Each structure stands twice: as structure tokens, then as C-alpha cells.
Amino acid sequence: MRETSVAITWTAALLTSTVGAALLFSARPGINWAIWVAAASISVILSRVVGRKQLELPLLVLLTWATVLSLGLAVSDNGMIQFLVVISDAMLLGLAVVAVGSESWSALSAKMLAAVPFLAPFRVWRATAYEAADAPRSISSPRARSVIKGTLLSAPLVLILIMLLGSADPVIRWVTNRISAWLPDWSFPPRLLFFGFLLSITLGANSISSRQIGPKLPNMPGLARTSTIGLTEQRMMLWSAEVVIWLFVLLQAAYLIHPPPVLVDSGVTFAEYARRGFGELSFAVTIVGAIILILEYTRPTDTTERDRKMLARLELALLVALELVLVSAFRRVILYEQAYGFTTGRLFPQAYMVAMSLVLIALAVEVSKGSISVSFGRRVAEIALGVFTVLVFWNYEAWIVNRNIDRASQSGKFDWFYARRLSRDAIPTLISRHAELPPDARAGIEAWLDCTPLPAERRWFEWNRSVRAADHALRSWNKAPCFHTPPAAALSVSTLRERHEIAPTCRAPFGEPRSLVSSGGARSSALPDASRQMQASS
Secondary structure: OHHHHHHHHHHHHHHHHHHHHHHOOOOOOOHHHHHHHHHHHHHHHHHHHHOOOOOOHHHHHHHHHHHHHHHHHHOOOOHHHHHHHHHHHHHHHHHHHHOOOOOOHHHOOOHHHHHHHHHHHHHHHHHHHHHHHHOHHHOOOHHHHHHHHHHHHHHHHHHHHHHHHOOOOHHHHHHHHHHHHHOOOOOOOHHHHHHHHHHHHHHHHHHHHHHOOOOOOOOOOOOOOOOOOOHHHHHHHHHHHHHHHHHHHHHHHHHOOOOOHHHOOOOOOHHHHHHOOHHHHHHHHHHHHHHHHHHHHOOOOOOOHHHHHHHHHHHHHHHHHHHHHHHHHHHHHHHHHHHHOOOHHHHHHHHHHHHHHHHHHHHHHHHHHOOOOOHHHHHHHHHHHHHHHHHHHOOHHHHHHHHHHHHHHHHOOOOHHHHOOOOHHHHHHHHHOHHHOOHHHHHHHHHHHHOOOOOOOOOHHHOOHHHHHHHHHHHHOOOOOOOOOOHHHHOOHHHHHHOOOOOOOOEOOOOOEOOOOOOOOOOOOHHHHHHHHHHHHO
8 A cells, every 4th residue: 555655646746747847847827837736736635645644624725725826827917916826826835735734724823824935845855855765665576676776866867968968979969859859849958957846846745745644833932922011001002092093083974974174165176185195094004903913912911801801892992993994095095096097006905905904803803702813813814815816816907997998988088008008908908998988098099009919829738818818809900000109199188187297299200290189089090191101201
């Protein structure tokens, strides 16, 4: 049975590493990342099943979440999202290796996340070294053990010698070139080194999964309580924060009925007033939430039950006020978007506010129990990862374009200069709805689309839904000749005022000053006119 387990552990690691070396090396991000993460997760689970070990819930959840999140590279073409997906997958897979043998979530804490980038590679490579040294002993026949051990020692030597001598001998060079041609785009030997790196990771992870019975979690020392804050000081801090926060909440509620005095006859709209300070409000909520945690941690150990209940009531009332402040901040962002349009810089603060609201609810649950447990940090990490997962699979850039076009139909304003900075996730929506744009913005978008190249040809394992949709949309676009005119040329006066810019003078190529904005609803004729002028001049 042990020989079968070792054989499957090695076979699964070799197959997973081969898949990774074939699909990931020198390839564009796409479905290939999800294929490899799924293969690595299945390999770990298979090794544990063959080793007759229990499949714990934390291990299954972490591997499943990593696999689901890896699909983000096949869904989005946003470089920042793709980078964060890879980092998150690495953390989830590393945490799964560290958590092997843990039967419940209660054994996992947020403090382990800081140790995962260092502890997981160390354990994996140590297990790989053990498997490599133990492989010959798992073979029952002494002669077979000698042959395998000799092969493991000789193969690296032969490969190194071939790499060194290939440049000095034409025959060896010819043979290595034919082997490289037979293996499609194998990029030998860099891809071989990448294969070895993946094998060192997957083999160690499979070995830990197959051999480890109980949990071997790191002994994370708790923070030493070097000082405490007295009950009087804690009551004063909570009451002072309570008064200020609740006063702000009551003022915001009053403004819904009657505008604040500063706005009366001042020429400042309520949207312009309300948009100010949503970042400061979010930061203030974060600070007060952190202060509550500090007060809970530094509370004297001899606090009576009556004092604890009194402080808990103050903290719960403060948390309710903080939730209302977040509602006010969220509403300010909405008013800001209605006045100035939708952007990722305004959407991400809203996502943070949603996550922070859920964190405050989790903190209220802990306060109501009487103390902050280690599970609170894990819940915060789960909330953050959950919100990020929603952003990964939600094409928020297409949503932003849709909302801005809907807004432009009423206000006549569309910041196409910002729209062209979005990733290819937004291109299909821009093309399908460009006819609904105001004439000036439509001319700018059309000129930009005319100069946007088609995505590069991709292999099957580099498939990406966003890139494929952008490719189909661009191929359906009736392109005009591309002229690299200044991007600001098509900006309307209203858009420039909104962006606090000054409209530049635009000259058509080889002609007098003209506008790139057509007066009709059809596509702007400025660029075709420039094309005819160039033909006439030639």
C-alpha cells in the first residue's frame, strides 16, 4: 500500500508539473492558470485519499476557493485584477498546505496569513527533499533501487553536459534542435527549469497531503499585553467618540429635510457638498473601529461584569453610529457619481465601504459575546476575499460604461477620455452603445477605436472571455483610417469644464482649424475628410 501511495504521489506531481510547464511557461494569462490550479488541487486531494487520510473541511474549502478564483484570469483582462488573483491563489494554496490535518476553522487564525509566504515554501521544499531521498527505499527490489537512484543522479549530469557541449559540437546541437522541434514550443532548457520548479512545489504538497495525519500549525505567540487602559479612560474615549459620531449622524439626517446653512444662497449644489468627505468618513470609521479593538485588548483583567456590560453597550451603540456614517459616505459617493460620472476610483471606495460594514457587524457580534476571539481576524479575511471574488467575476468596467452612457443620455456629458483608459473588458460595451453617445464623445470614441489594434492571436489554453469578446467586437467595427490626432480634440467644452481642463485648438491634417464633432447623429466625418485631403494632396 505504501508503494502505491508513493507512486501515485509522484505520478500526480509529475503530471501536474508537466501541465504547468506546457501551459503556463511563456504564455498569456487565460484558462491555463485555472487548469493548473485545478490540477494541483486535485493532485493534493488524490494524494490524501490514496494515503488513507481524512479529507478535512478547511482543506477542501481552501482548494475549492483557489480553483474558483483562478478562473478570474480567464474572465477578466484587467492587469491589476489578474495580478491580485495570482497572489490570492498563492496564499490560498499555501494556507491549504499549512492547514493539512486541521479538522475545523477554529484552529486557523488571521495571524497565520503573515507566516504563509515563508512557512509554506519551507515545508513544501523540505517534503520534496524527503520524497526524493526516500524514493529509492520505497522500491522493494535492491537492483531496482540502485537503477532508480543511479538514474536520478545521472540524468541531471547528462542534461548539464548536453547544454554545455551543444554549443561546441554541431551534431549535439542538431539533435537538441530536433528534440526541441518535436516538442512544440518547449523552449528547452528554460521550460525544463520551470518544470523542475513546479515539480518541487507539487511533489512536496502531495507528500504532505499523503503522509501528514494531524495538524502541524505554527505556534503563533499571542501579543504580549504590556499595558492596559483604565476603565475611566476607556469610558471617556468611548463617550467622546459616541457624542461626535452621533452628532454627525443627526446632522446628516436633518440635511435630508432641510439643506445645511452653508448651502443656502451659496450657489453650491447639494451633490457638490455631499461628495466631499466620503474618503474622510471611511477613514474615520476605520480608525474608530480600530480603537474599539484596542480598547477591548487593553481592558484590565480585573474589570467587573457590570463594567464590562456597560462598556459593551457603549461600543455597540458606537458601532451602530459607524454603520450609519458608512451609509452617509456611500450616499455621498452615489451623489458624486450622479454629478460627475462613474469611475473605478469611485467604485472601489464603495466596495471598501460594503466590506467595512460587514466587518463592523462581525465586530459587533464579538463585542456582544464579551471578548474578541481569534475567529474575528479570520472572518475579516473571509469578508475581504469574498468582496474581491465578486469584483473578479463582475465586469465592473462594462457596468461603468453602461452607467455613464445612461447618464449621458440625460446630461449630454460623457468623459470618453477616461473610457479609453479602461481595459478591454469595456470595449464590447463601448462599441455596442457608441451610437447613443453625444456627438463630441462619439467622435472621440470612434477615432480611438479606429486606432485600437486587434488582440494578438491566442492558443487554446490562453483563452480569455474578455479578450475574445473584445476581438469579436473590434472585428465587427467598421474601421476608418487611423489618424493619431490629439485625444483632447474631440472633448466637448462641457466635458473639459467637468475635468477642469482648457479646450485646445484642433487642426485637421493639412487643413484649416476644424471640429471633429459632427452635427448629425451619424458617425463623424472629420476623419474621412482628412483622408480625402491626404489623397488629394498626394
